[in-house]
Amino acid sequence: MGMGEYRTARELHHRGRPERSENADRFYYKEEQIFEKPFDWNQLRRLGGYVLPYTRQVLLAGLAMLAATVTRLAVPWLIAQTIDAALEEEVRFTVWTRWLEPFGRTERLALLVGAMVAVHLVNWLANYARIRLTNWVGQRALYDLRTRIFTHVQSLSLRFFDTRPAGSILVRITNDVNSLQDLFTNGIISVLQDLLTLVGIIAIMMSMHLQLSLVVFLFLPLMIVVTGRLRTQVRHGWQLVRIKRSRLTAHLAEAIQGVRVTQTFCQEEPNKDFFSDMNADNRYTWLAVQRRNAWFNPIVEIMAALATAAVYWYGTRVLQSGAITVGVLVAFATYVGQFWEPINRLTQMYGNILVAMASSERIFEYLDTKPTVPEKPDARPLPPIRGAVELDNVVFAYEEGRTALSGVSLKVEPGETVALVGHTGAGKTSIINLLSRFYDVNEGAVRIDGIDVRDVTLESLRRQIGIVLQETFIFSGTIMDNIRFGRLDATDEEVIAAAKAVRAHDFIMRLPQGYQTEVRERGSRLSMGERQLLSFARALLADPRILVLDEATASIDTQTEVLIQEALARLLKGRTSFVIAHRLSTIRNADKIVVLDHGKIVEMGTHDSLMARRGVYYGLIQAQFKFFEAG
Structure with a gap:
């Protein structure tokens, strides 16, 4: 599918309207770069690694596939022997039919018909076993892959989730893994079966009559040239389909989560229009790649029809010369029909593989993503802590040019309650994020009981820290x-x-x-x-030994707050606690109040001492009183 076709479809839908967002276009072109990647066989091998634990079942499926292939190839040969036995007065026995020589014509016909029935029965049983085994293996491989990516995503750092929509992550774990189902449940064994069938048919046809075989093979180069031009376009198209579906799902998840805001501002209609645009993009893209993909079957069928006609045209002349029998000609024509079937399925499977590769590319991108807050190879479990916390000249930025903390130093004794106050963006939550090691410092260190939090395992650290957020x-x-x-x-x-x-x-x-x-x-x-x-x-x-309350009482009404003050005192007792709050009732009893402004500590002390200083903290409290008086 060319980019011109995609753009034309989009412009028809928009009826000349401009793009909604230049950022969306930049995102689109950034993702489009994956189209230039060659077919990556390493991805196919990595996918195969999820099948390796079930090698025994795969081998059994392979044996069933072999039995199904051999019995299917035997049917036209048996048909040829049956026709010749019925039509010819003098049967020419070969090494394969010598066992029929002692029998008369009627007995030979009965034996050949019985053999065909037996072969069909074996073929049915073998195919049944193959399908059961491949589905069993495929579903377990998908289970393993889905579990692996979910487990890995859970282990990634918060920075990973900060930069990706939740809907996009959801697509990778669900839709992209589901797109591998055909490959895992049917693909590998089916490809082997079709290849084996193709090789077997070629060998049988060449053993029957070499010149007739060459007539059939003359049509292969034409088909390879024509279908080869479609493959790259179809591959690019399926990759684009994956991108569009991912963006559609991401927007859908965001719209559902924000439905209260949408209804509050009466934005249902614009939101519906935007979703309709994205949905139309997805539909046009899918239809465009399907139009390209639909050419495969007709091309193969035309080649099969032409080859069959050529076999009958040339075969009747060979038949008249006595080089072949009627049964051989019929069998040969049957093999020609079967010859194009595996080629047709292989081209279809190639499309499925392209879909799987587009999905696996996205899956392995996540699996290859490393946590931005990794554990050291020699990280040790954090022993039971007393709760002493130290920030030593900490510098931290969420991204370049966006400094959140600048040279912050703070010591907290075990059991102390520390209130962090300041305007929005002052750096309060950043301290908590570094303490729990959701992010790592750029400079300096965060220590608990004198141990750098980067030297211990994440699980042992976070199990001893409890956090209560405003939006629980x-x-x-x-x-x-x-x-x-x-x-x-x-x-x-x-x-x-x-x-x-x-x-x-x-x-x-x-x-x-x-x-x-x-x-x-x-x-x-x-x-x-x-x-x-x-x-x-x-x-x-x-x-936990360390407790963090991040605006934890902001959503509680005054009556409820009175009820839980005693509970909070019990909750904080004996623990090192960090309290981020704006309410005076929550912070005034803190052992230490730390006032932050633009990522720096500007004041520190008790409530009474800071009020007496009449500095930044005093201004914050006065502003709060004025706000409540105005309310």
């Missing part, structure tokens, strides 16, 4: 399951005790099934405050 995530499932997510081996009694400690027990018991109530996706049946209380219970159940 509630999974589909029950209330009990969501709280237990903090510690999967916790008993029901421990879950209930954690809920009681954070004052969540009462509202849970008012739900229809209490702790067994299904909360639906993202906890849609719970209020924002109720979801936040569940996150407190989850954190308490995990019992």
Whole structure:
């Protein structure tokens, strides 16, 4: 499919309207560069690696395929012997038919017909076994691949998710893996069967009559030249289809997640138009590549018809000379028909392989992506910690030219509660991200109990740090399951005790099934405050030595906040805690208040000392009071 054809289709749909976004075009042309890559056999070998654990089943499928191929090739030969036995007064026996010599014509016909029935039965059983075995192997290989990519994606750093839409990631794990189904379940064995069938037919035809075989082979170069020109275009087309589907799914996922905002601003119609444009792009692209792909079958069928006609035209002359029998001519024509079938299937399979290669290219791109926060080869588990935290002259930027922290140094003693305050973008959340090692510092170091967080395993570090976010995530499932997510081996009694400690027990018991109530996706049946209380219970159940509250009380109303202040005090007691908040009630009792501005610490002290200084912190508190008075 040429780019001109794609652009024409798109322009017809847009009716002359300009592109919606120049960024989208830049993204499109960036992804288009993959079209210049040659067919990568290494990808095919890597895919084959997922089949290796099932070598025994593959070998059995190969034996079944061999039996099916041999029995199918035997049928035209048996037809030839049957026709000759019925028509000729004097049968010319060969080394393959010598066993029929002791029998009369009637007995020979009966034996040949019985042989054909037996061969068809064996062929059916062999094909049944092949299909069962290849499907068994294929589904397990897909299971392994899907599990592998999901596990790998979970291990990647947050920077990976910051730069990719959730819908695009979803496409790789679902649609792209599903696109490999034909290759895994039927492709490899079918290709081998067709190749073996093709070789067998060529050998049999050449043994029957060399000149007749050459007549058939004269049509092969023409077909190879014509179909060869289509292959690159079809390959490019399938790659473009994958890109369009990925972008469509990414937009769909984003639209569903943001449906509340869409309805709030009455943007349903523009959003529908934008989706319609993308959907039309996807449709036009798919139709264009299908038009190209549809040429394969007619070309092969025309070649088969011409070759069969040539065989009959030349074969009747050979028949008159007595060089072949009627049975041989019929069998030869049958083999010619069978000769083009595997070629036709191989061209179709080539299209399937192109689809698989386009998908595998995208799958292996993810599998080859390395975490930007890797563990050292000699990383050791972090021992149980006391909770001393040190930031030593930390410099950090999310991307070049966007410095989040600049020379930040901070020491926190075990059990201290530290409040991080400052305007939006001051660097508060960046400190938390570095402490949990979601990102790595550019300069300096973050230490816990004197140990650099880069020297320990991520799991052992994060198991001792609990984080409660402002927008807490509630999974589909029950209330009990969501709280237990903090510690999967916790008993029901421990879950209930954690809920009681954070004052969540009462509202849970008012739900229809209490702790067994299904909360639906993202906890849609719970209020924002109720979801936040569940996150407190989850954190308490995990019992971390370091606790982070990132605007964790921002979504809780004043009445609920009063109820959980005592619970928060219990939750923070004995733990090193970092609290990011704007509410005075949440931060005033902190042991240390750290004021950040543009990535630097500008003030540090207790609430009373900072208020007495009348500096940046004093200004923030005064601004908050004025805001509430105005409200």
